[in-house]
Every structure is written in C-alpha cells, then in structure tokens.
Amino acid sequence: MLVGDQQEHLEKSIKIFKEIESAKLQVEILEGVLMEAFFVLTKFYKLPTVEVINDLKIILALNGVVNSNKIILHETLNIIENRNMNFVDALICAKSKYQCFGILSFDSDVKKC
Numbered sequence: 001m002l003v004g005d006q007q008e009h010l011e012k013s014i015k016i017f018k019e020i021e022s023a024k025l026q027v028e029i030l031e032g033v034l035m036e037a038f039f040v041l042t043k044f045y046k047l048p049t050v051e052v053i054n055d056l057k058i059i060l061a062l063n064g065v066v067n068s069n070k071i072i073l074h075e076t077l078n079i080i081e082n083r084n085m086n087f088v089d090a091l092i093c094a095k096s097k098y099q100c101f102g103i104l105s106f107d108s109d110v111k112k113c
Contacts, residue, residue, distance in 0.1 A: 003045055020064035028067050029060065035087045038080075053077045072098050085109050 019025035034056060041052045057077055060070055067073065072094045079090035086109070093113035096103050103110055 020062045023063035026064045026066045029065060031091060034073055038087055050081060053081050
C-alpha cells in the first residue's frame, strides 16, 4: 500500500517493492514496523482497516520478505480483522498460538485468545 503523498518517496518505494517482489532484494519486516505501518495507514490516513490488512498481507507474502515469523505476523493481521483487537494484543495472541506461550494479562481482549 503506497499512499503516494510524496512523489519522490513513491518512485523509490515502487522500485524497492519490485526488487522485493522479485527477491532481488531480501528484507525482514520487523513487528514494530508492521505495527507502525498499520497504525499510520488506519489512523493518520484513515484508510479502511480491511484494505490495509489485505495490503500488508500481500507485502508479507512477497518473495523477498524473509521473516522467520511470517506466519505469526499474518495471524496477527487475521486476529485484528476478525476480532477487532489492537495490534499488540493480536500479536500476543498469535505468538501464544504459534509459539505455545502462556498468556498473563489483565487485558480482557488478550484473555479471549
């Protein structure tokens, strides 16, 4: 998802994403970066949550994205979409599911995992 509000950044971003898609460039998308992208796109740019989630899933699936935790990040986005949870709570739930962590939290959303 490229918003295109800065032409110079847009052109560079398109080039970078093409290189990632073809795996000429390999990258790891950190959890915090994914969370920030989700937050900025949904809160600052006011883009629809479902659209942002779908686009972030597409980015995670690009050939050059080499995260070892792709499944967890994908599940985090699924939880946000299906349970209307914030990113951090959804990430806790996804890690609990895929890494067999127990959950200790007073947050009622996290207790629903």
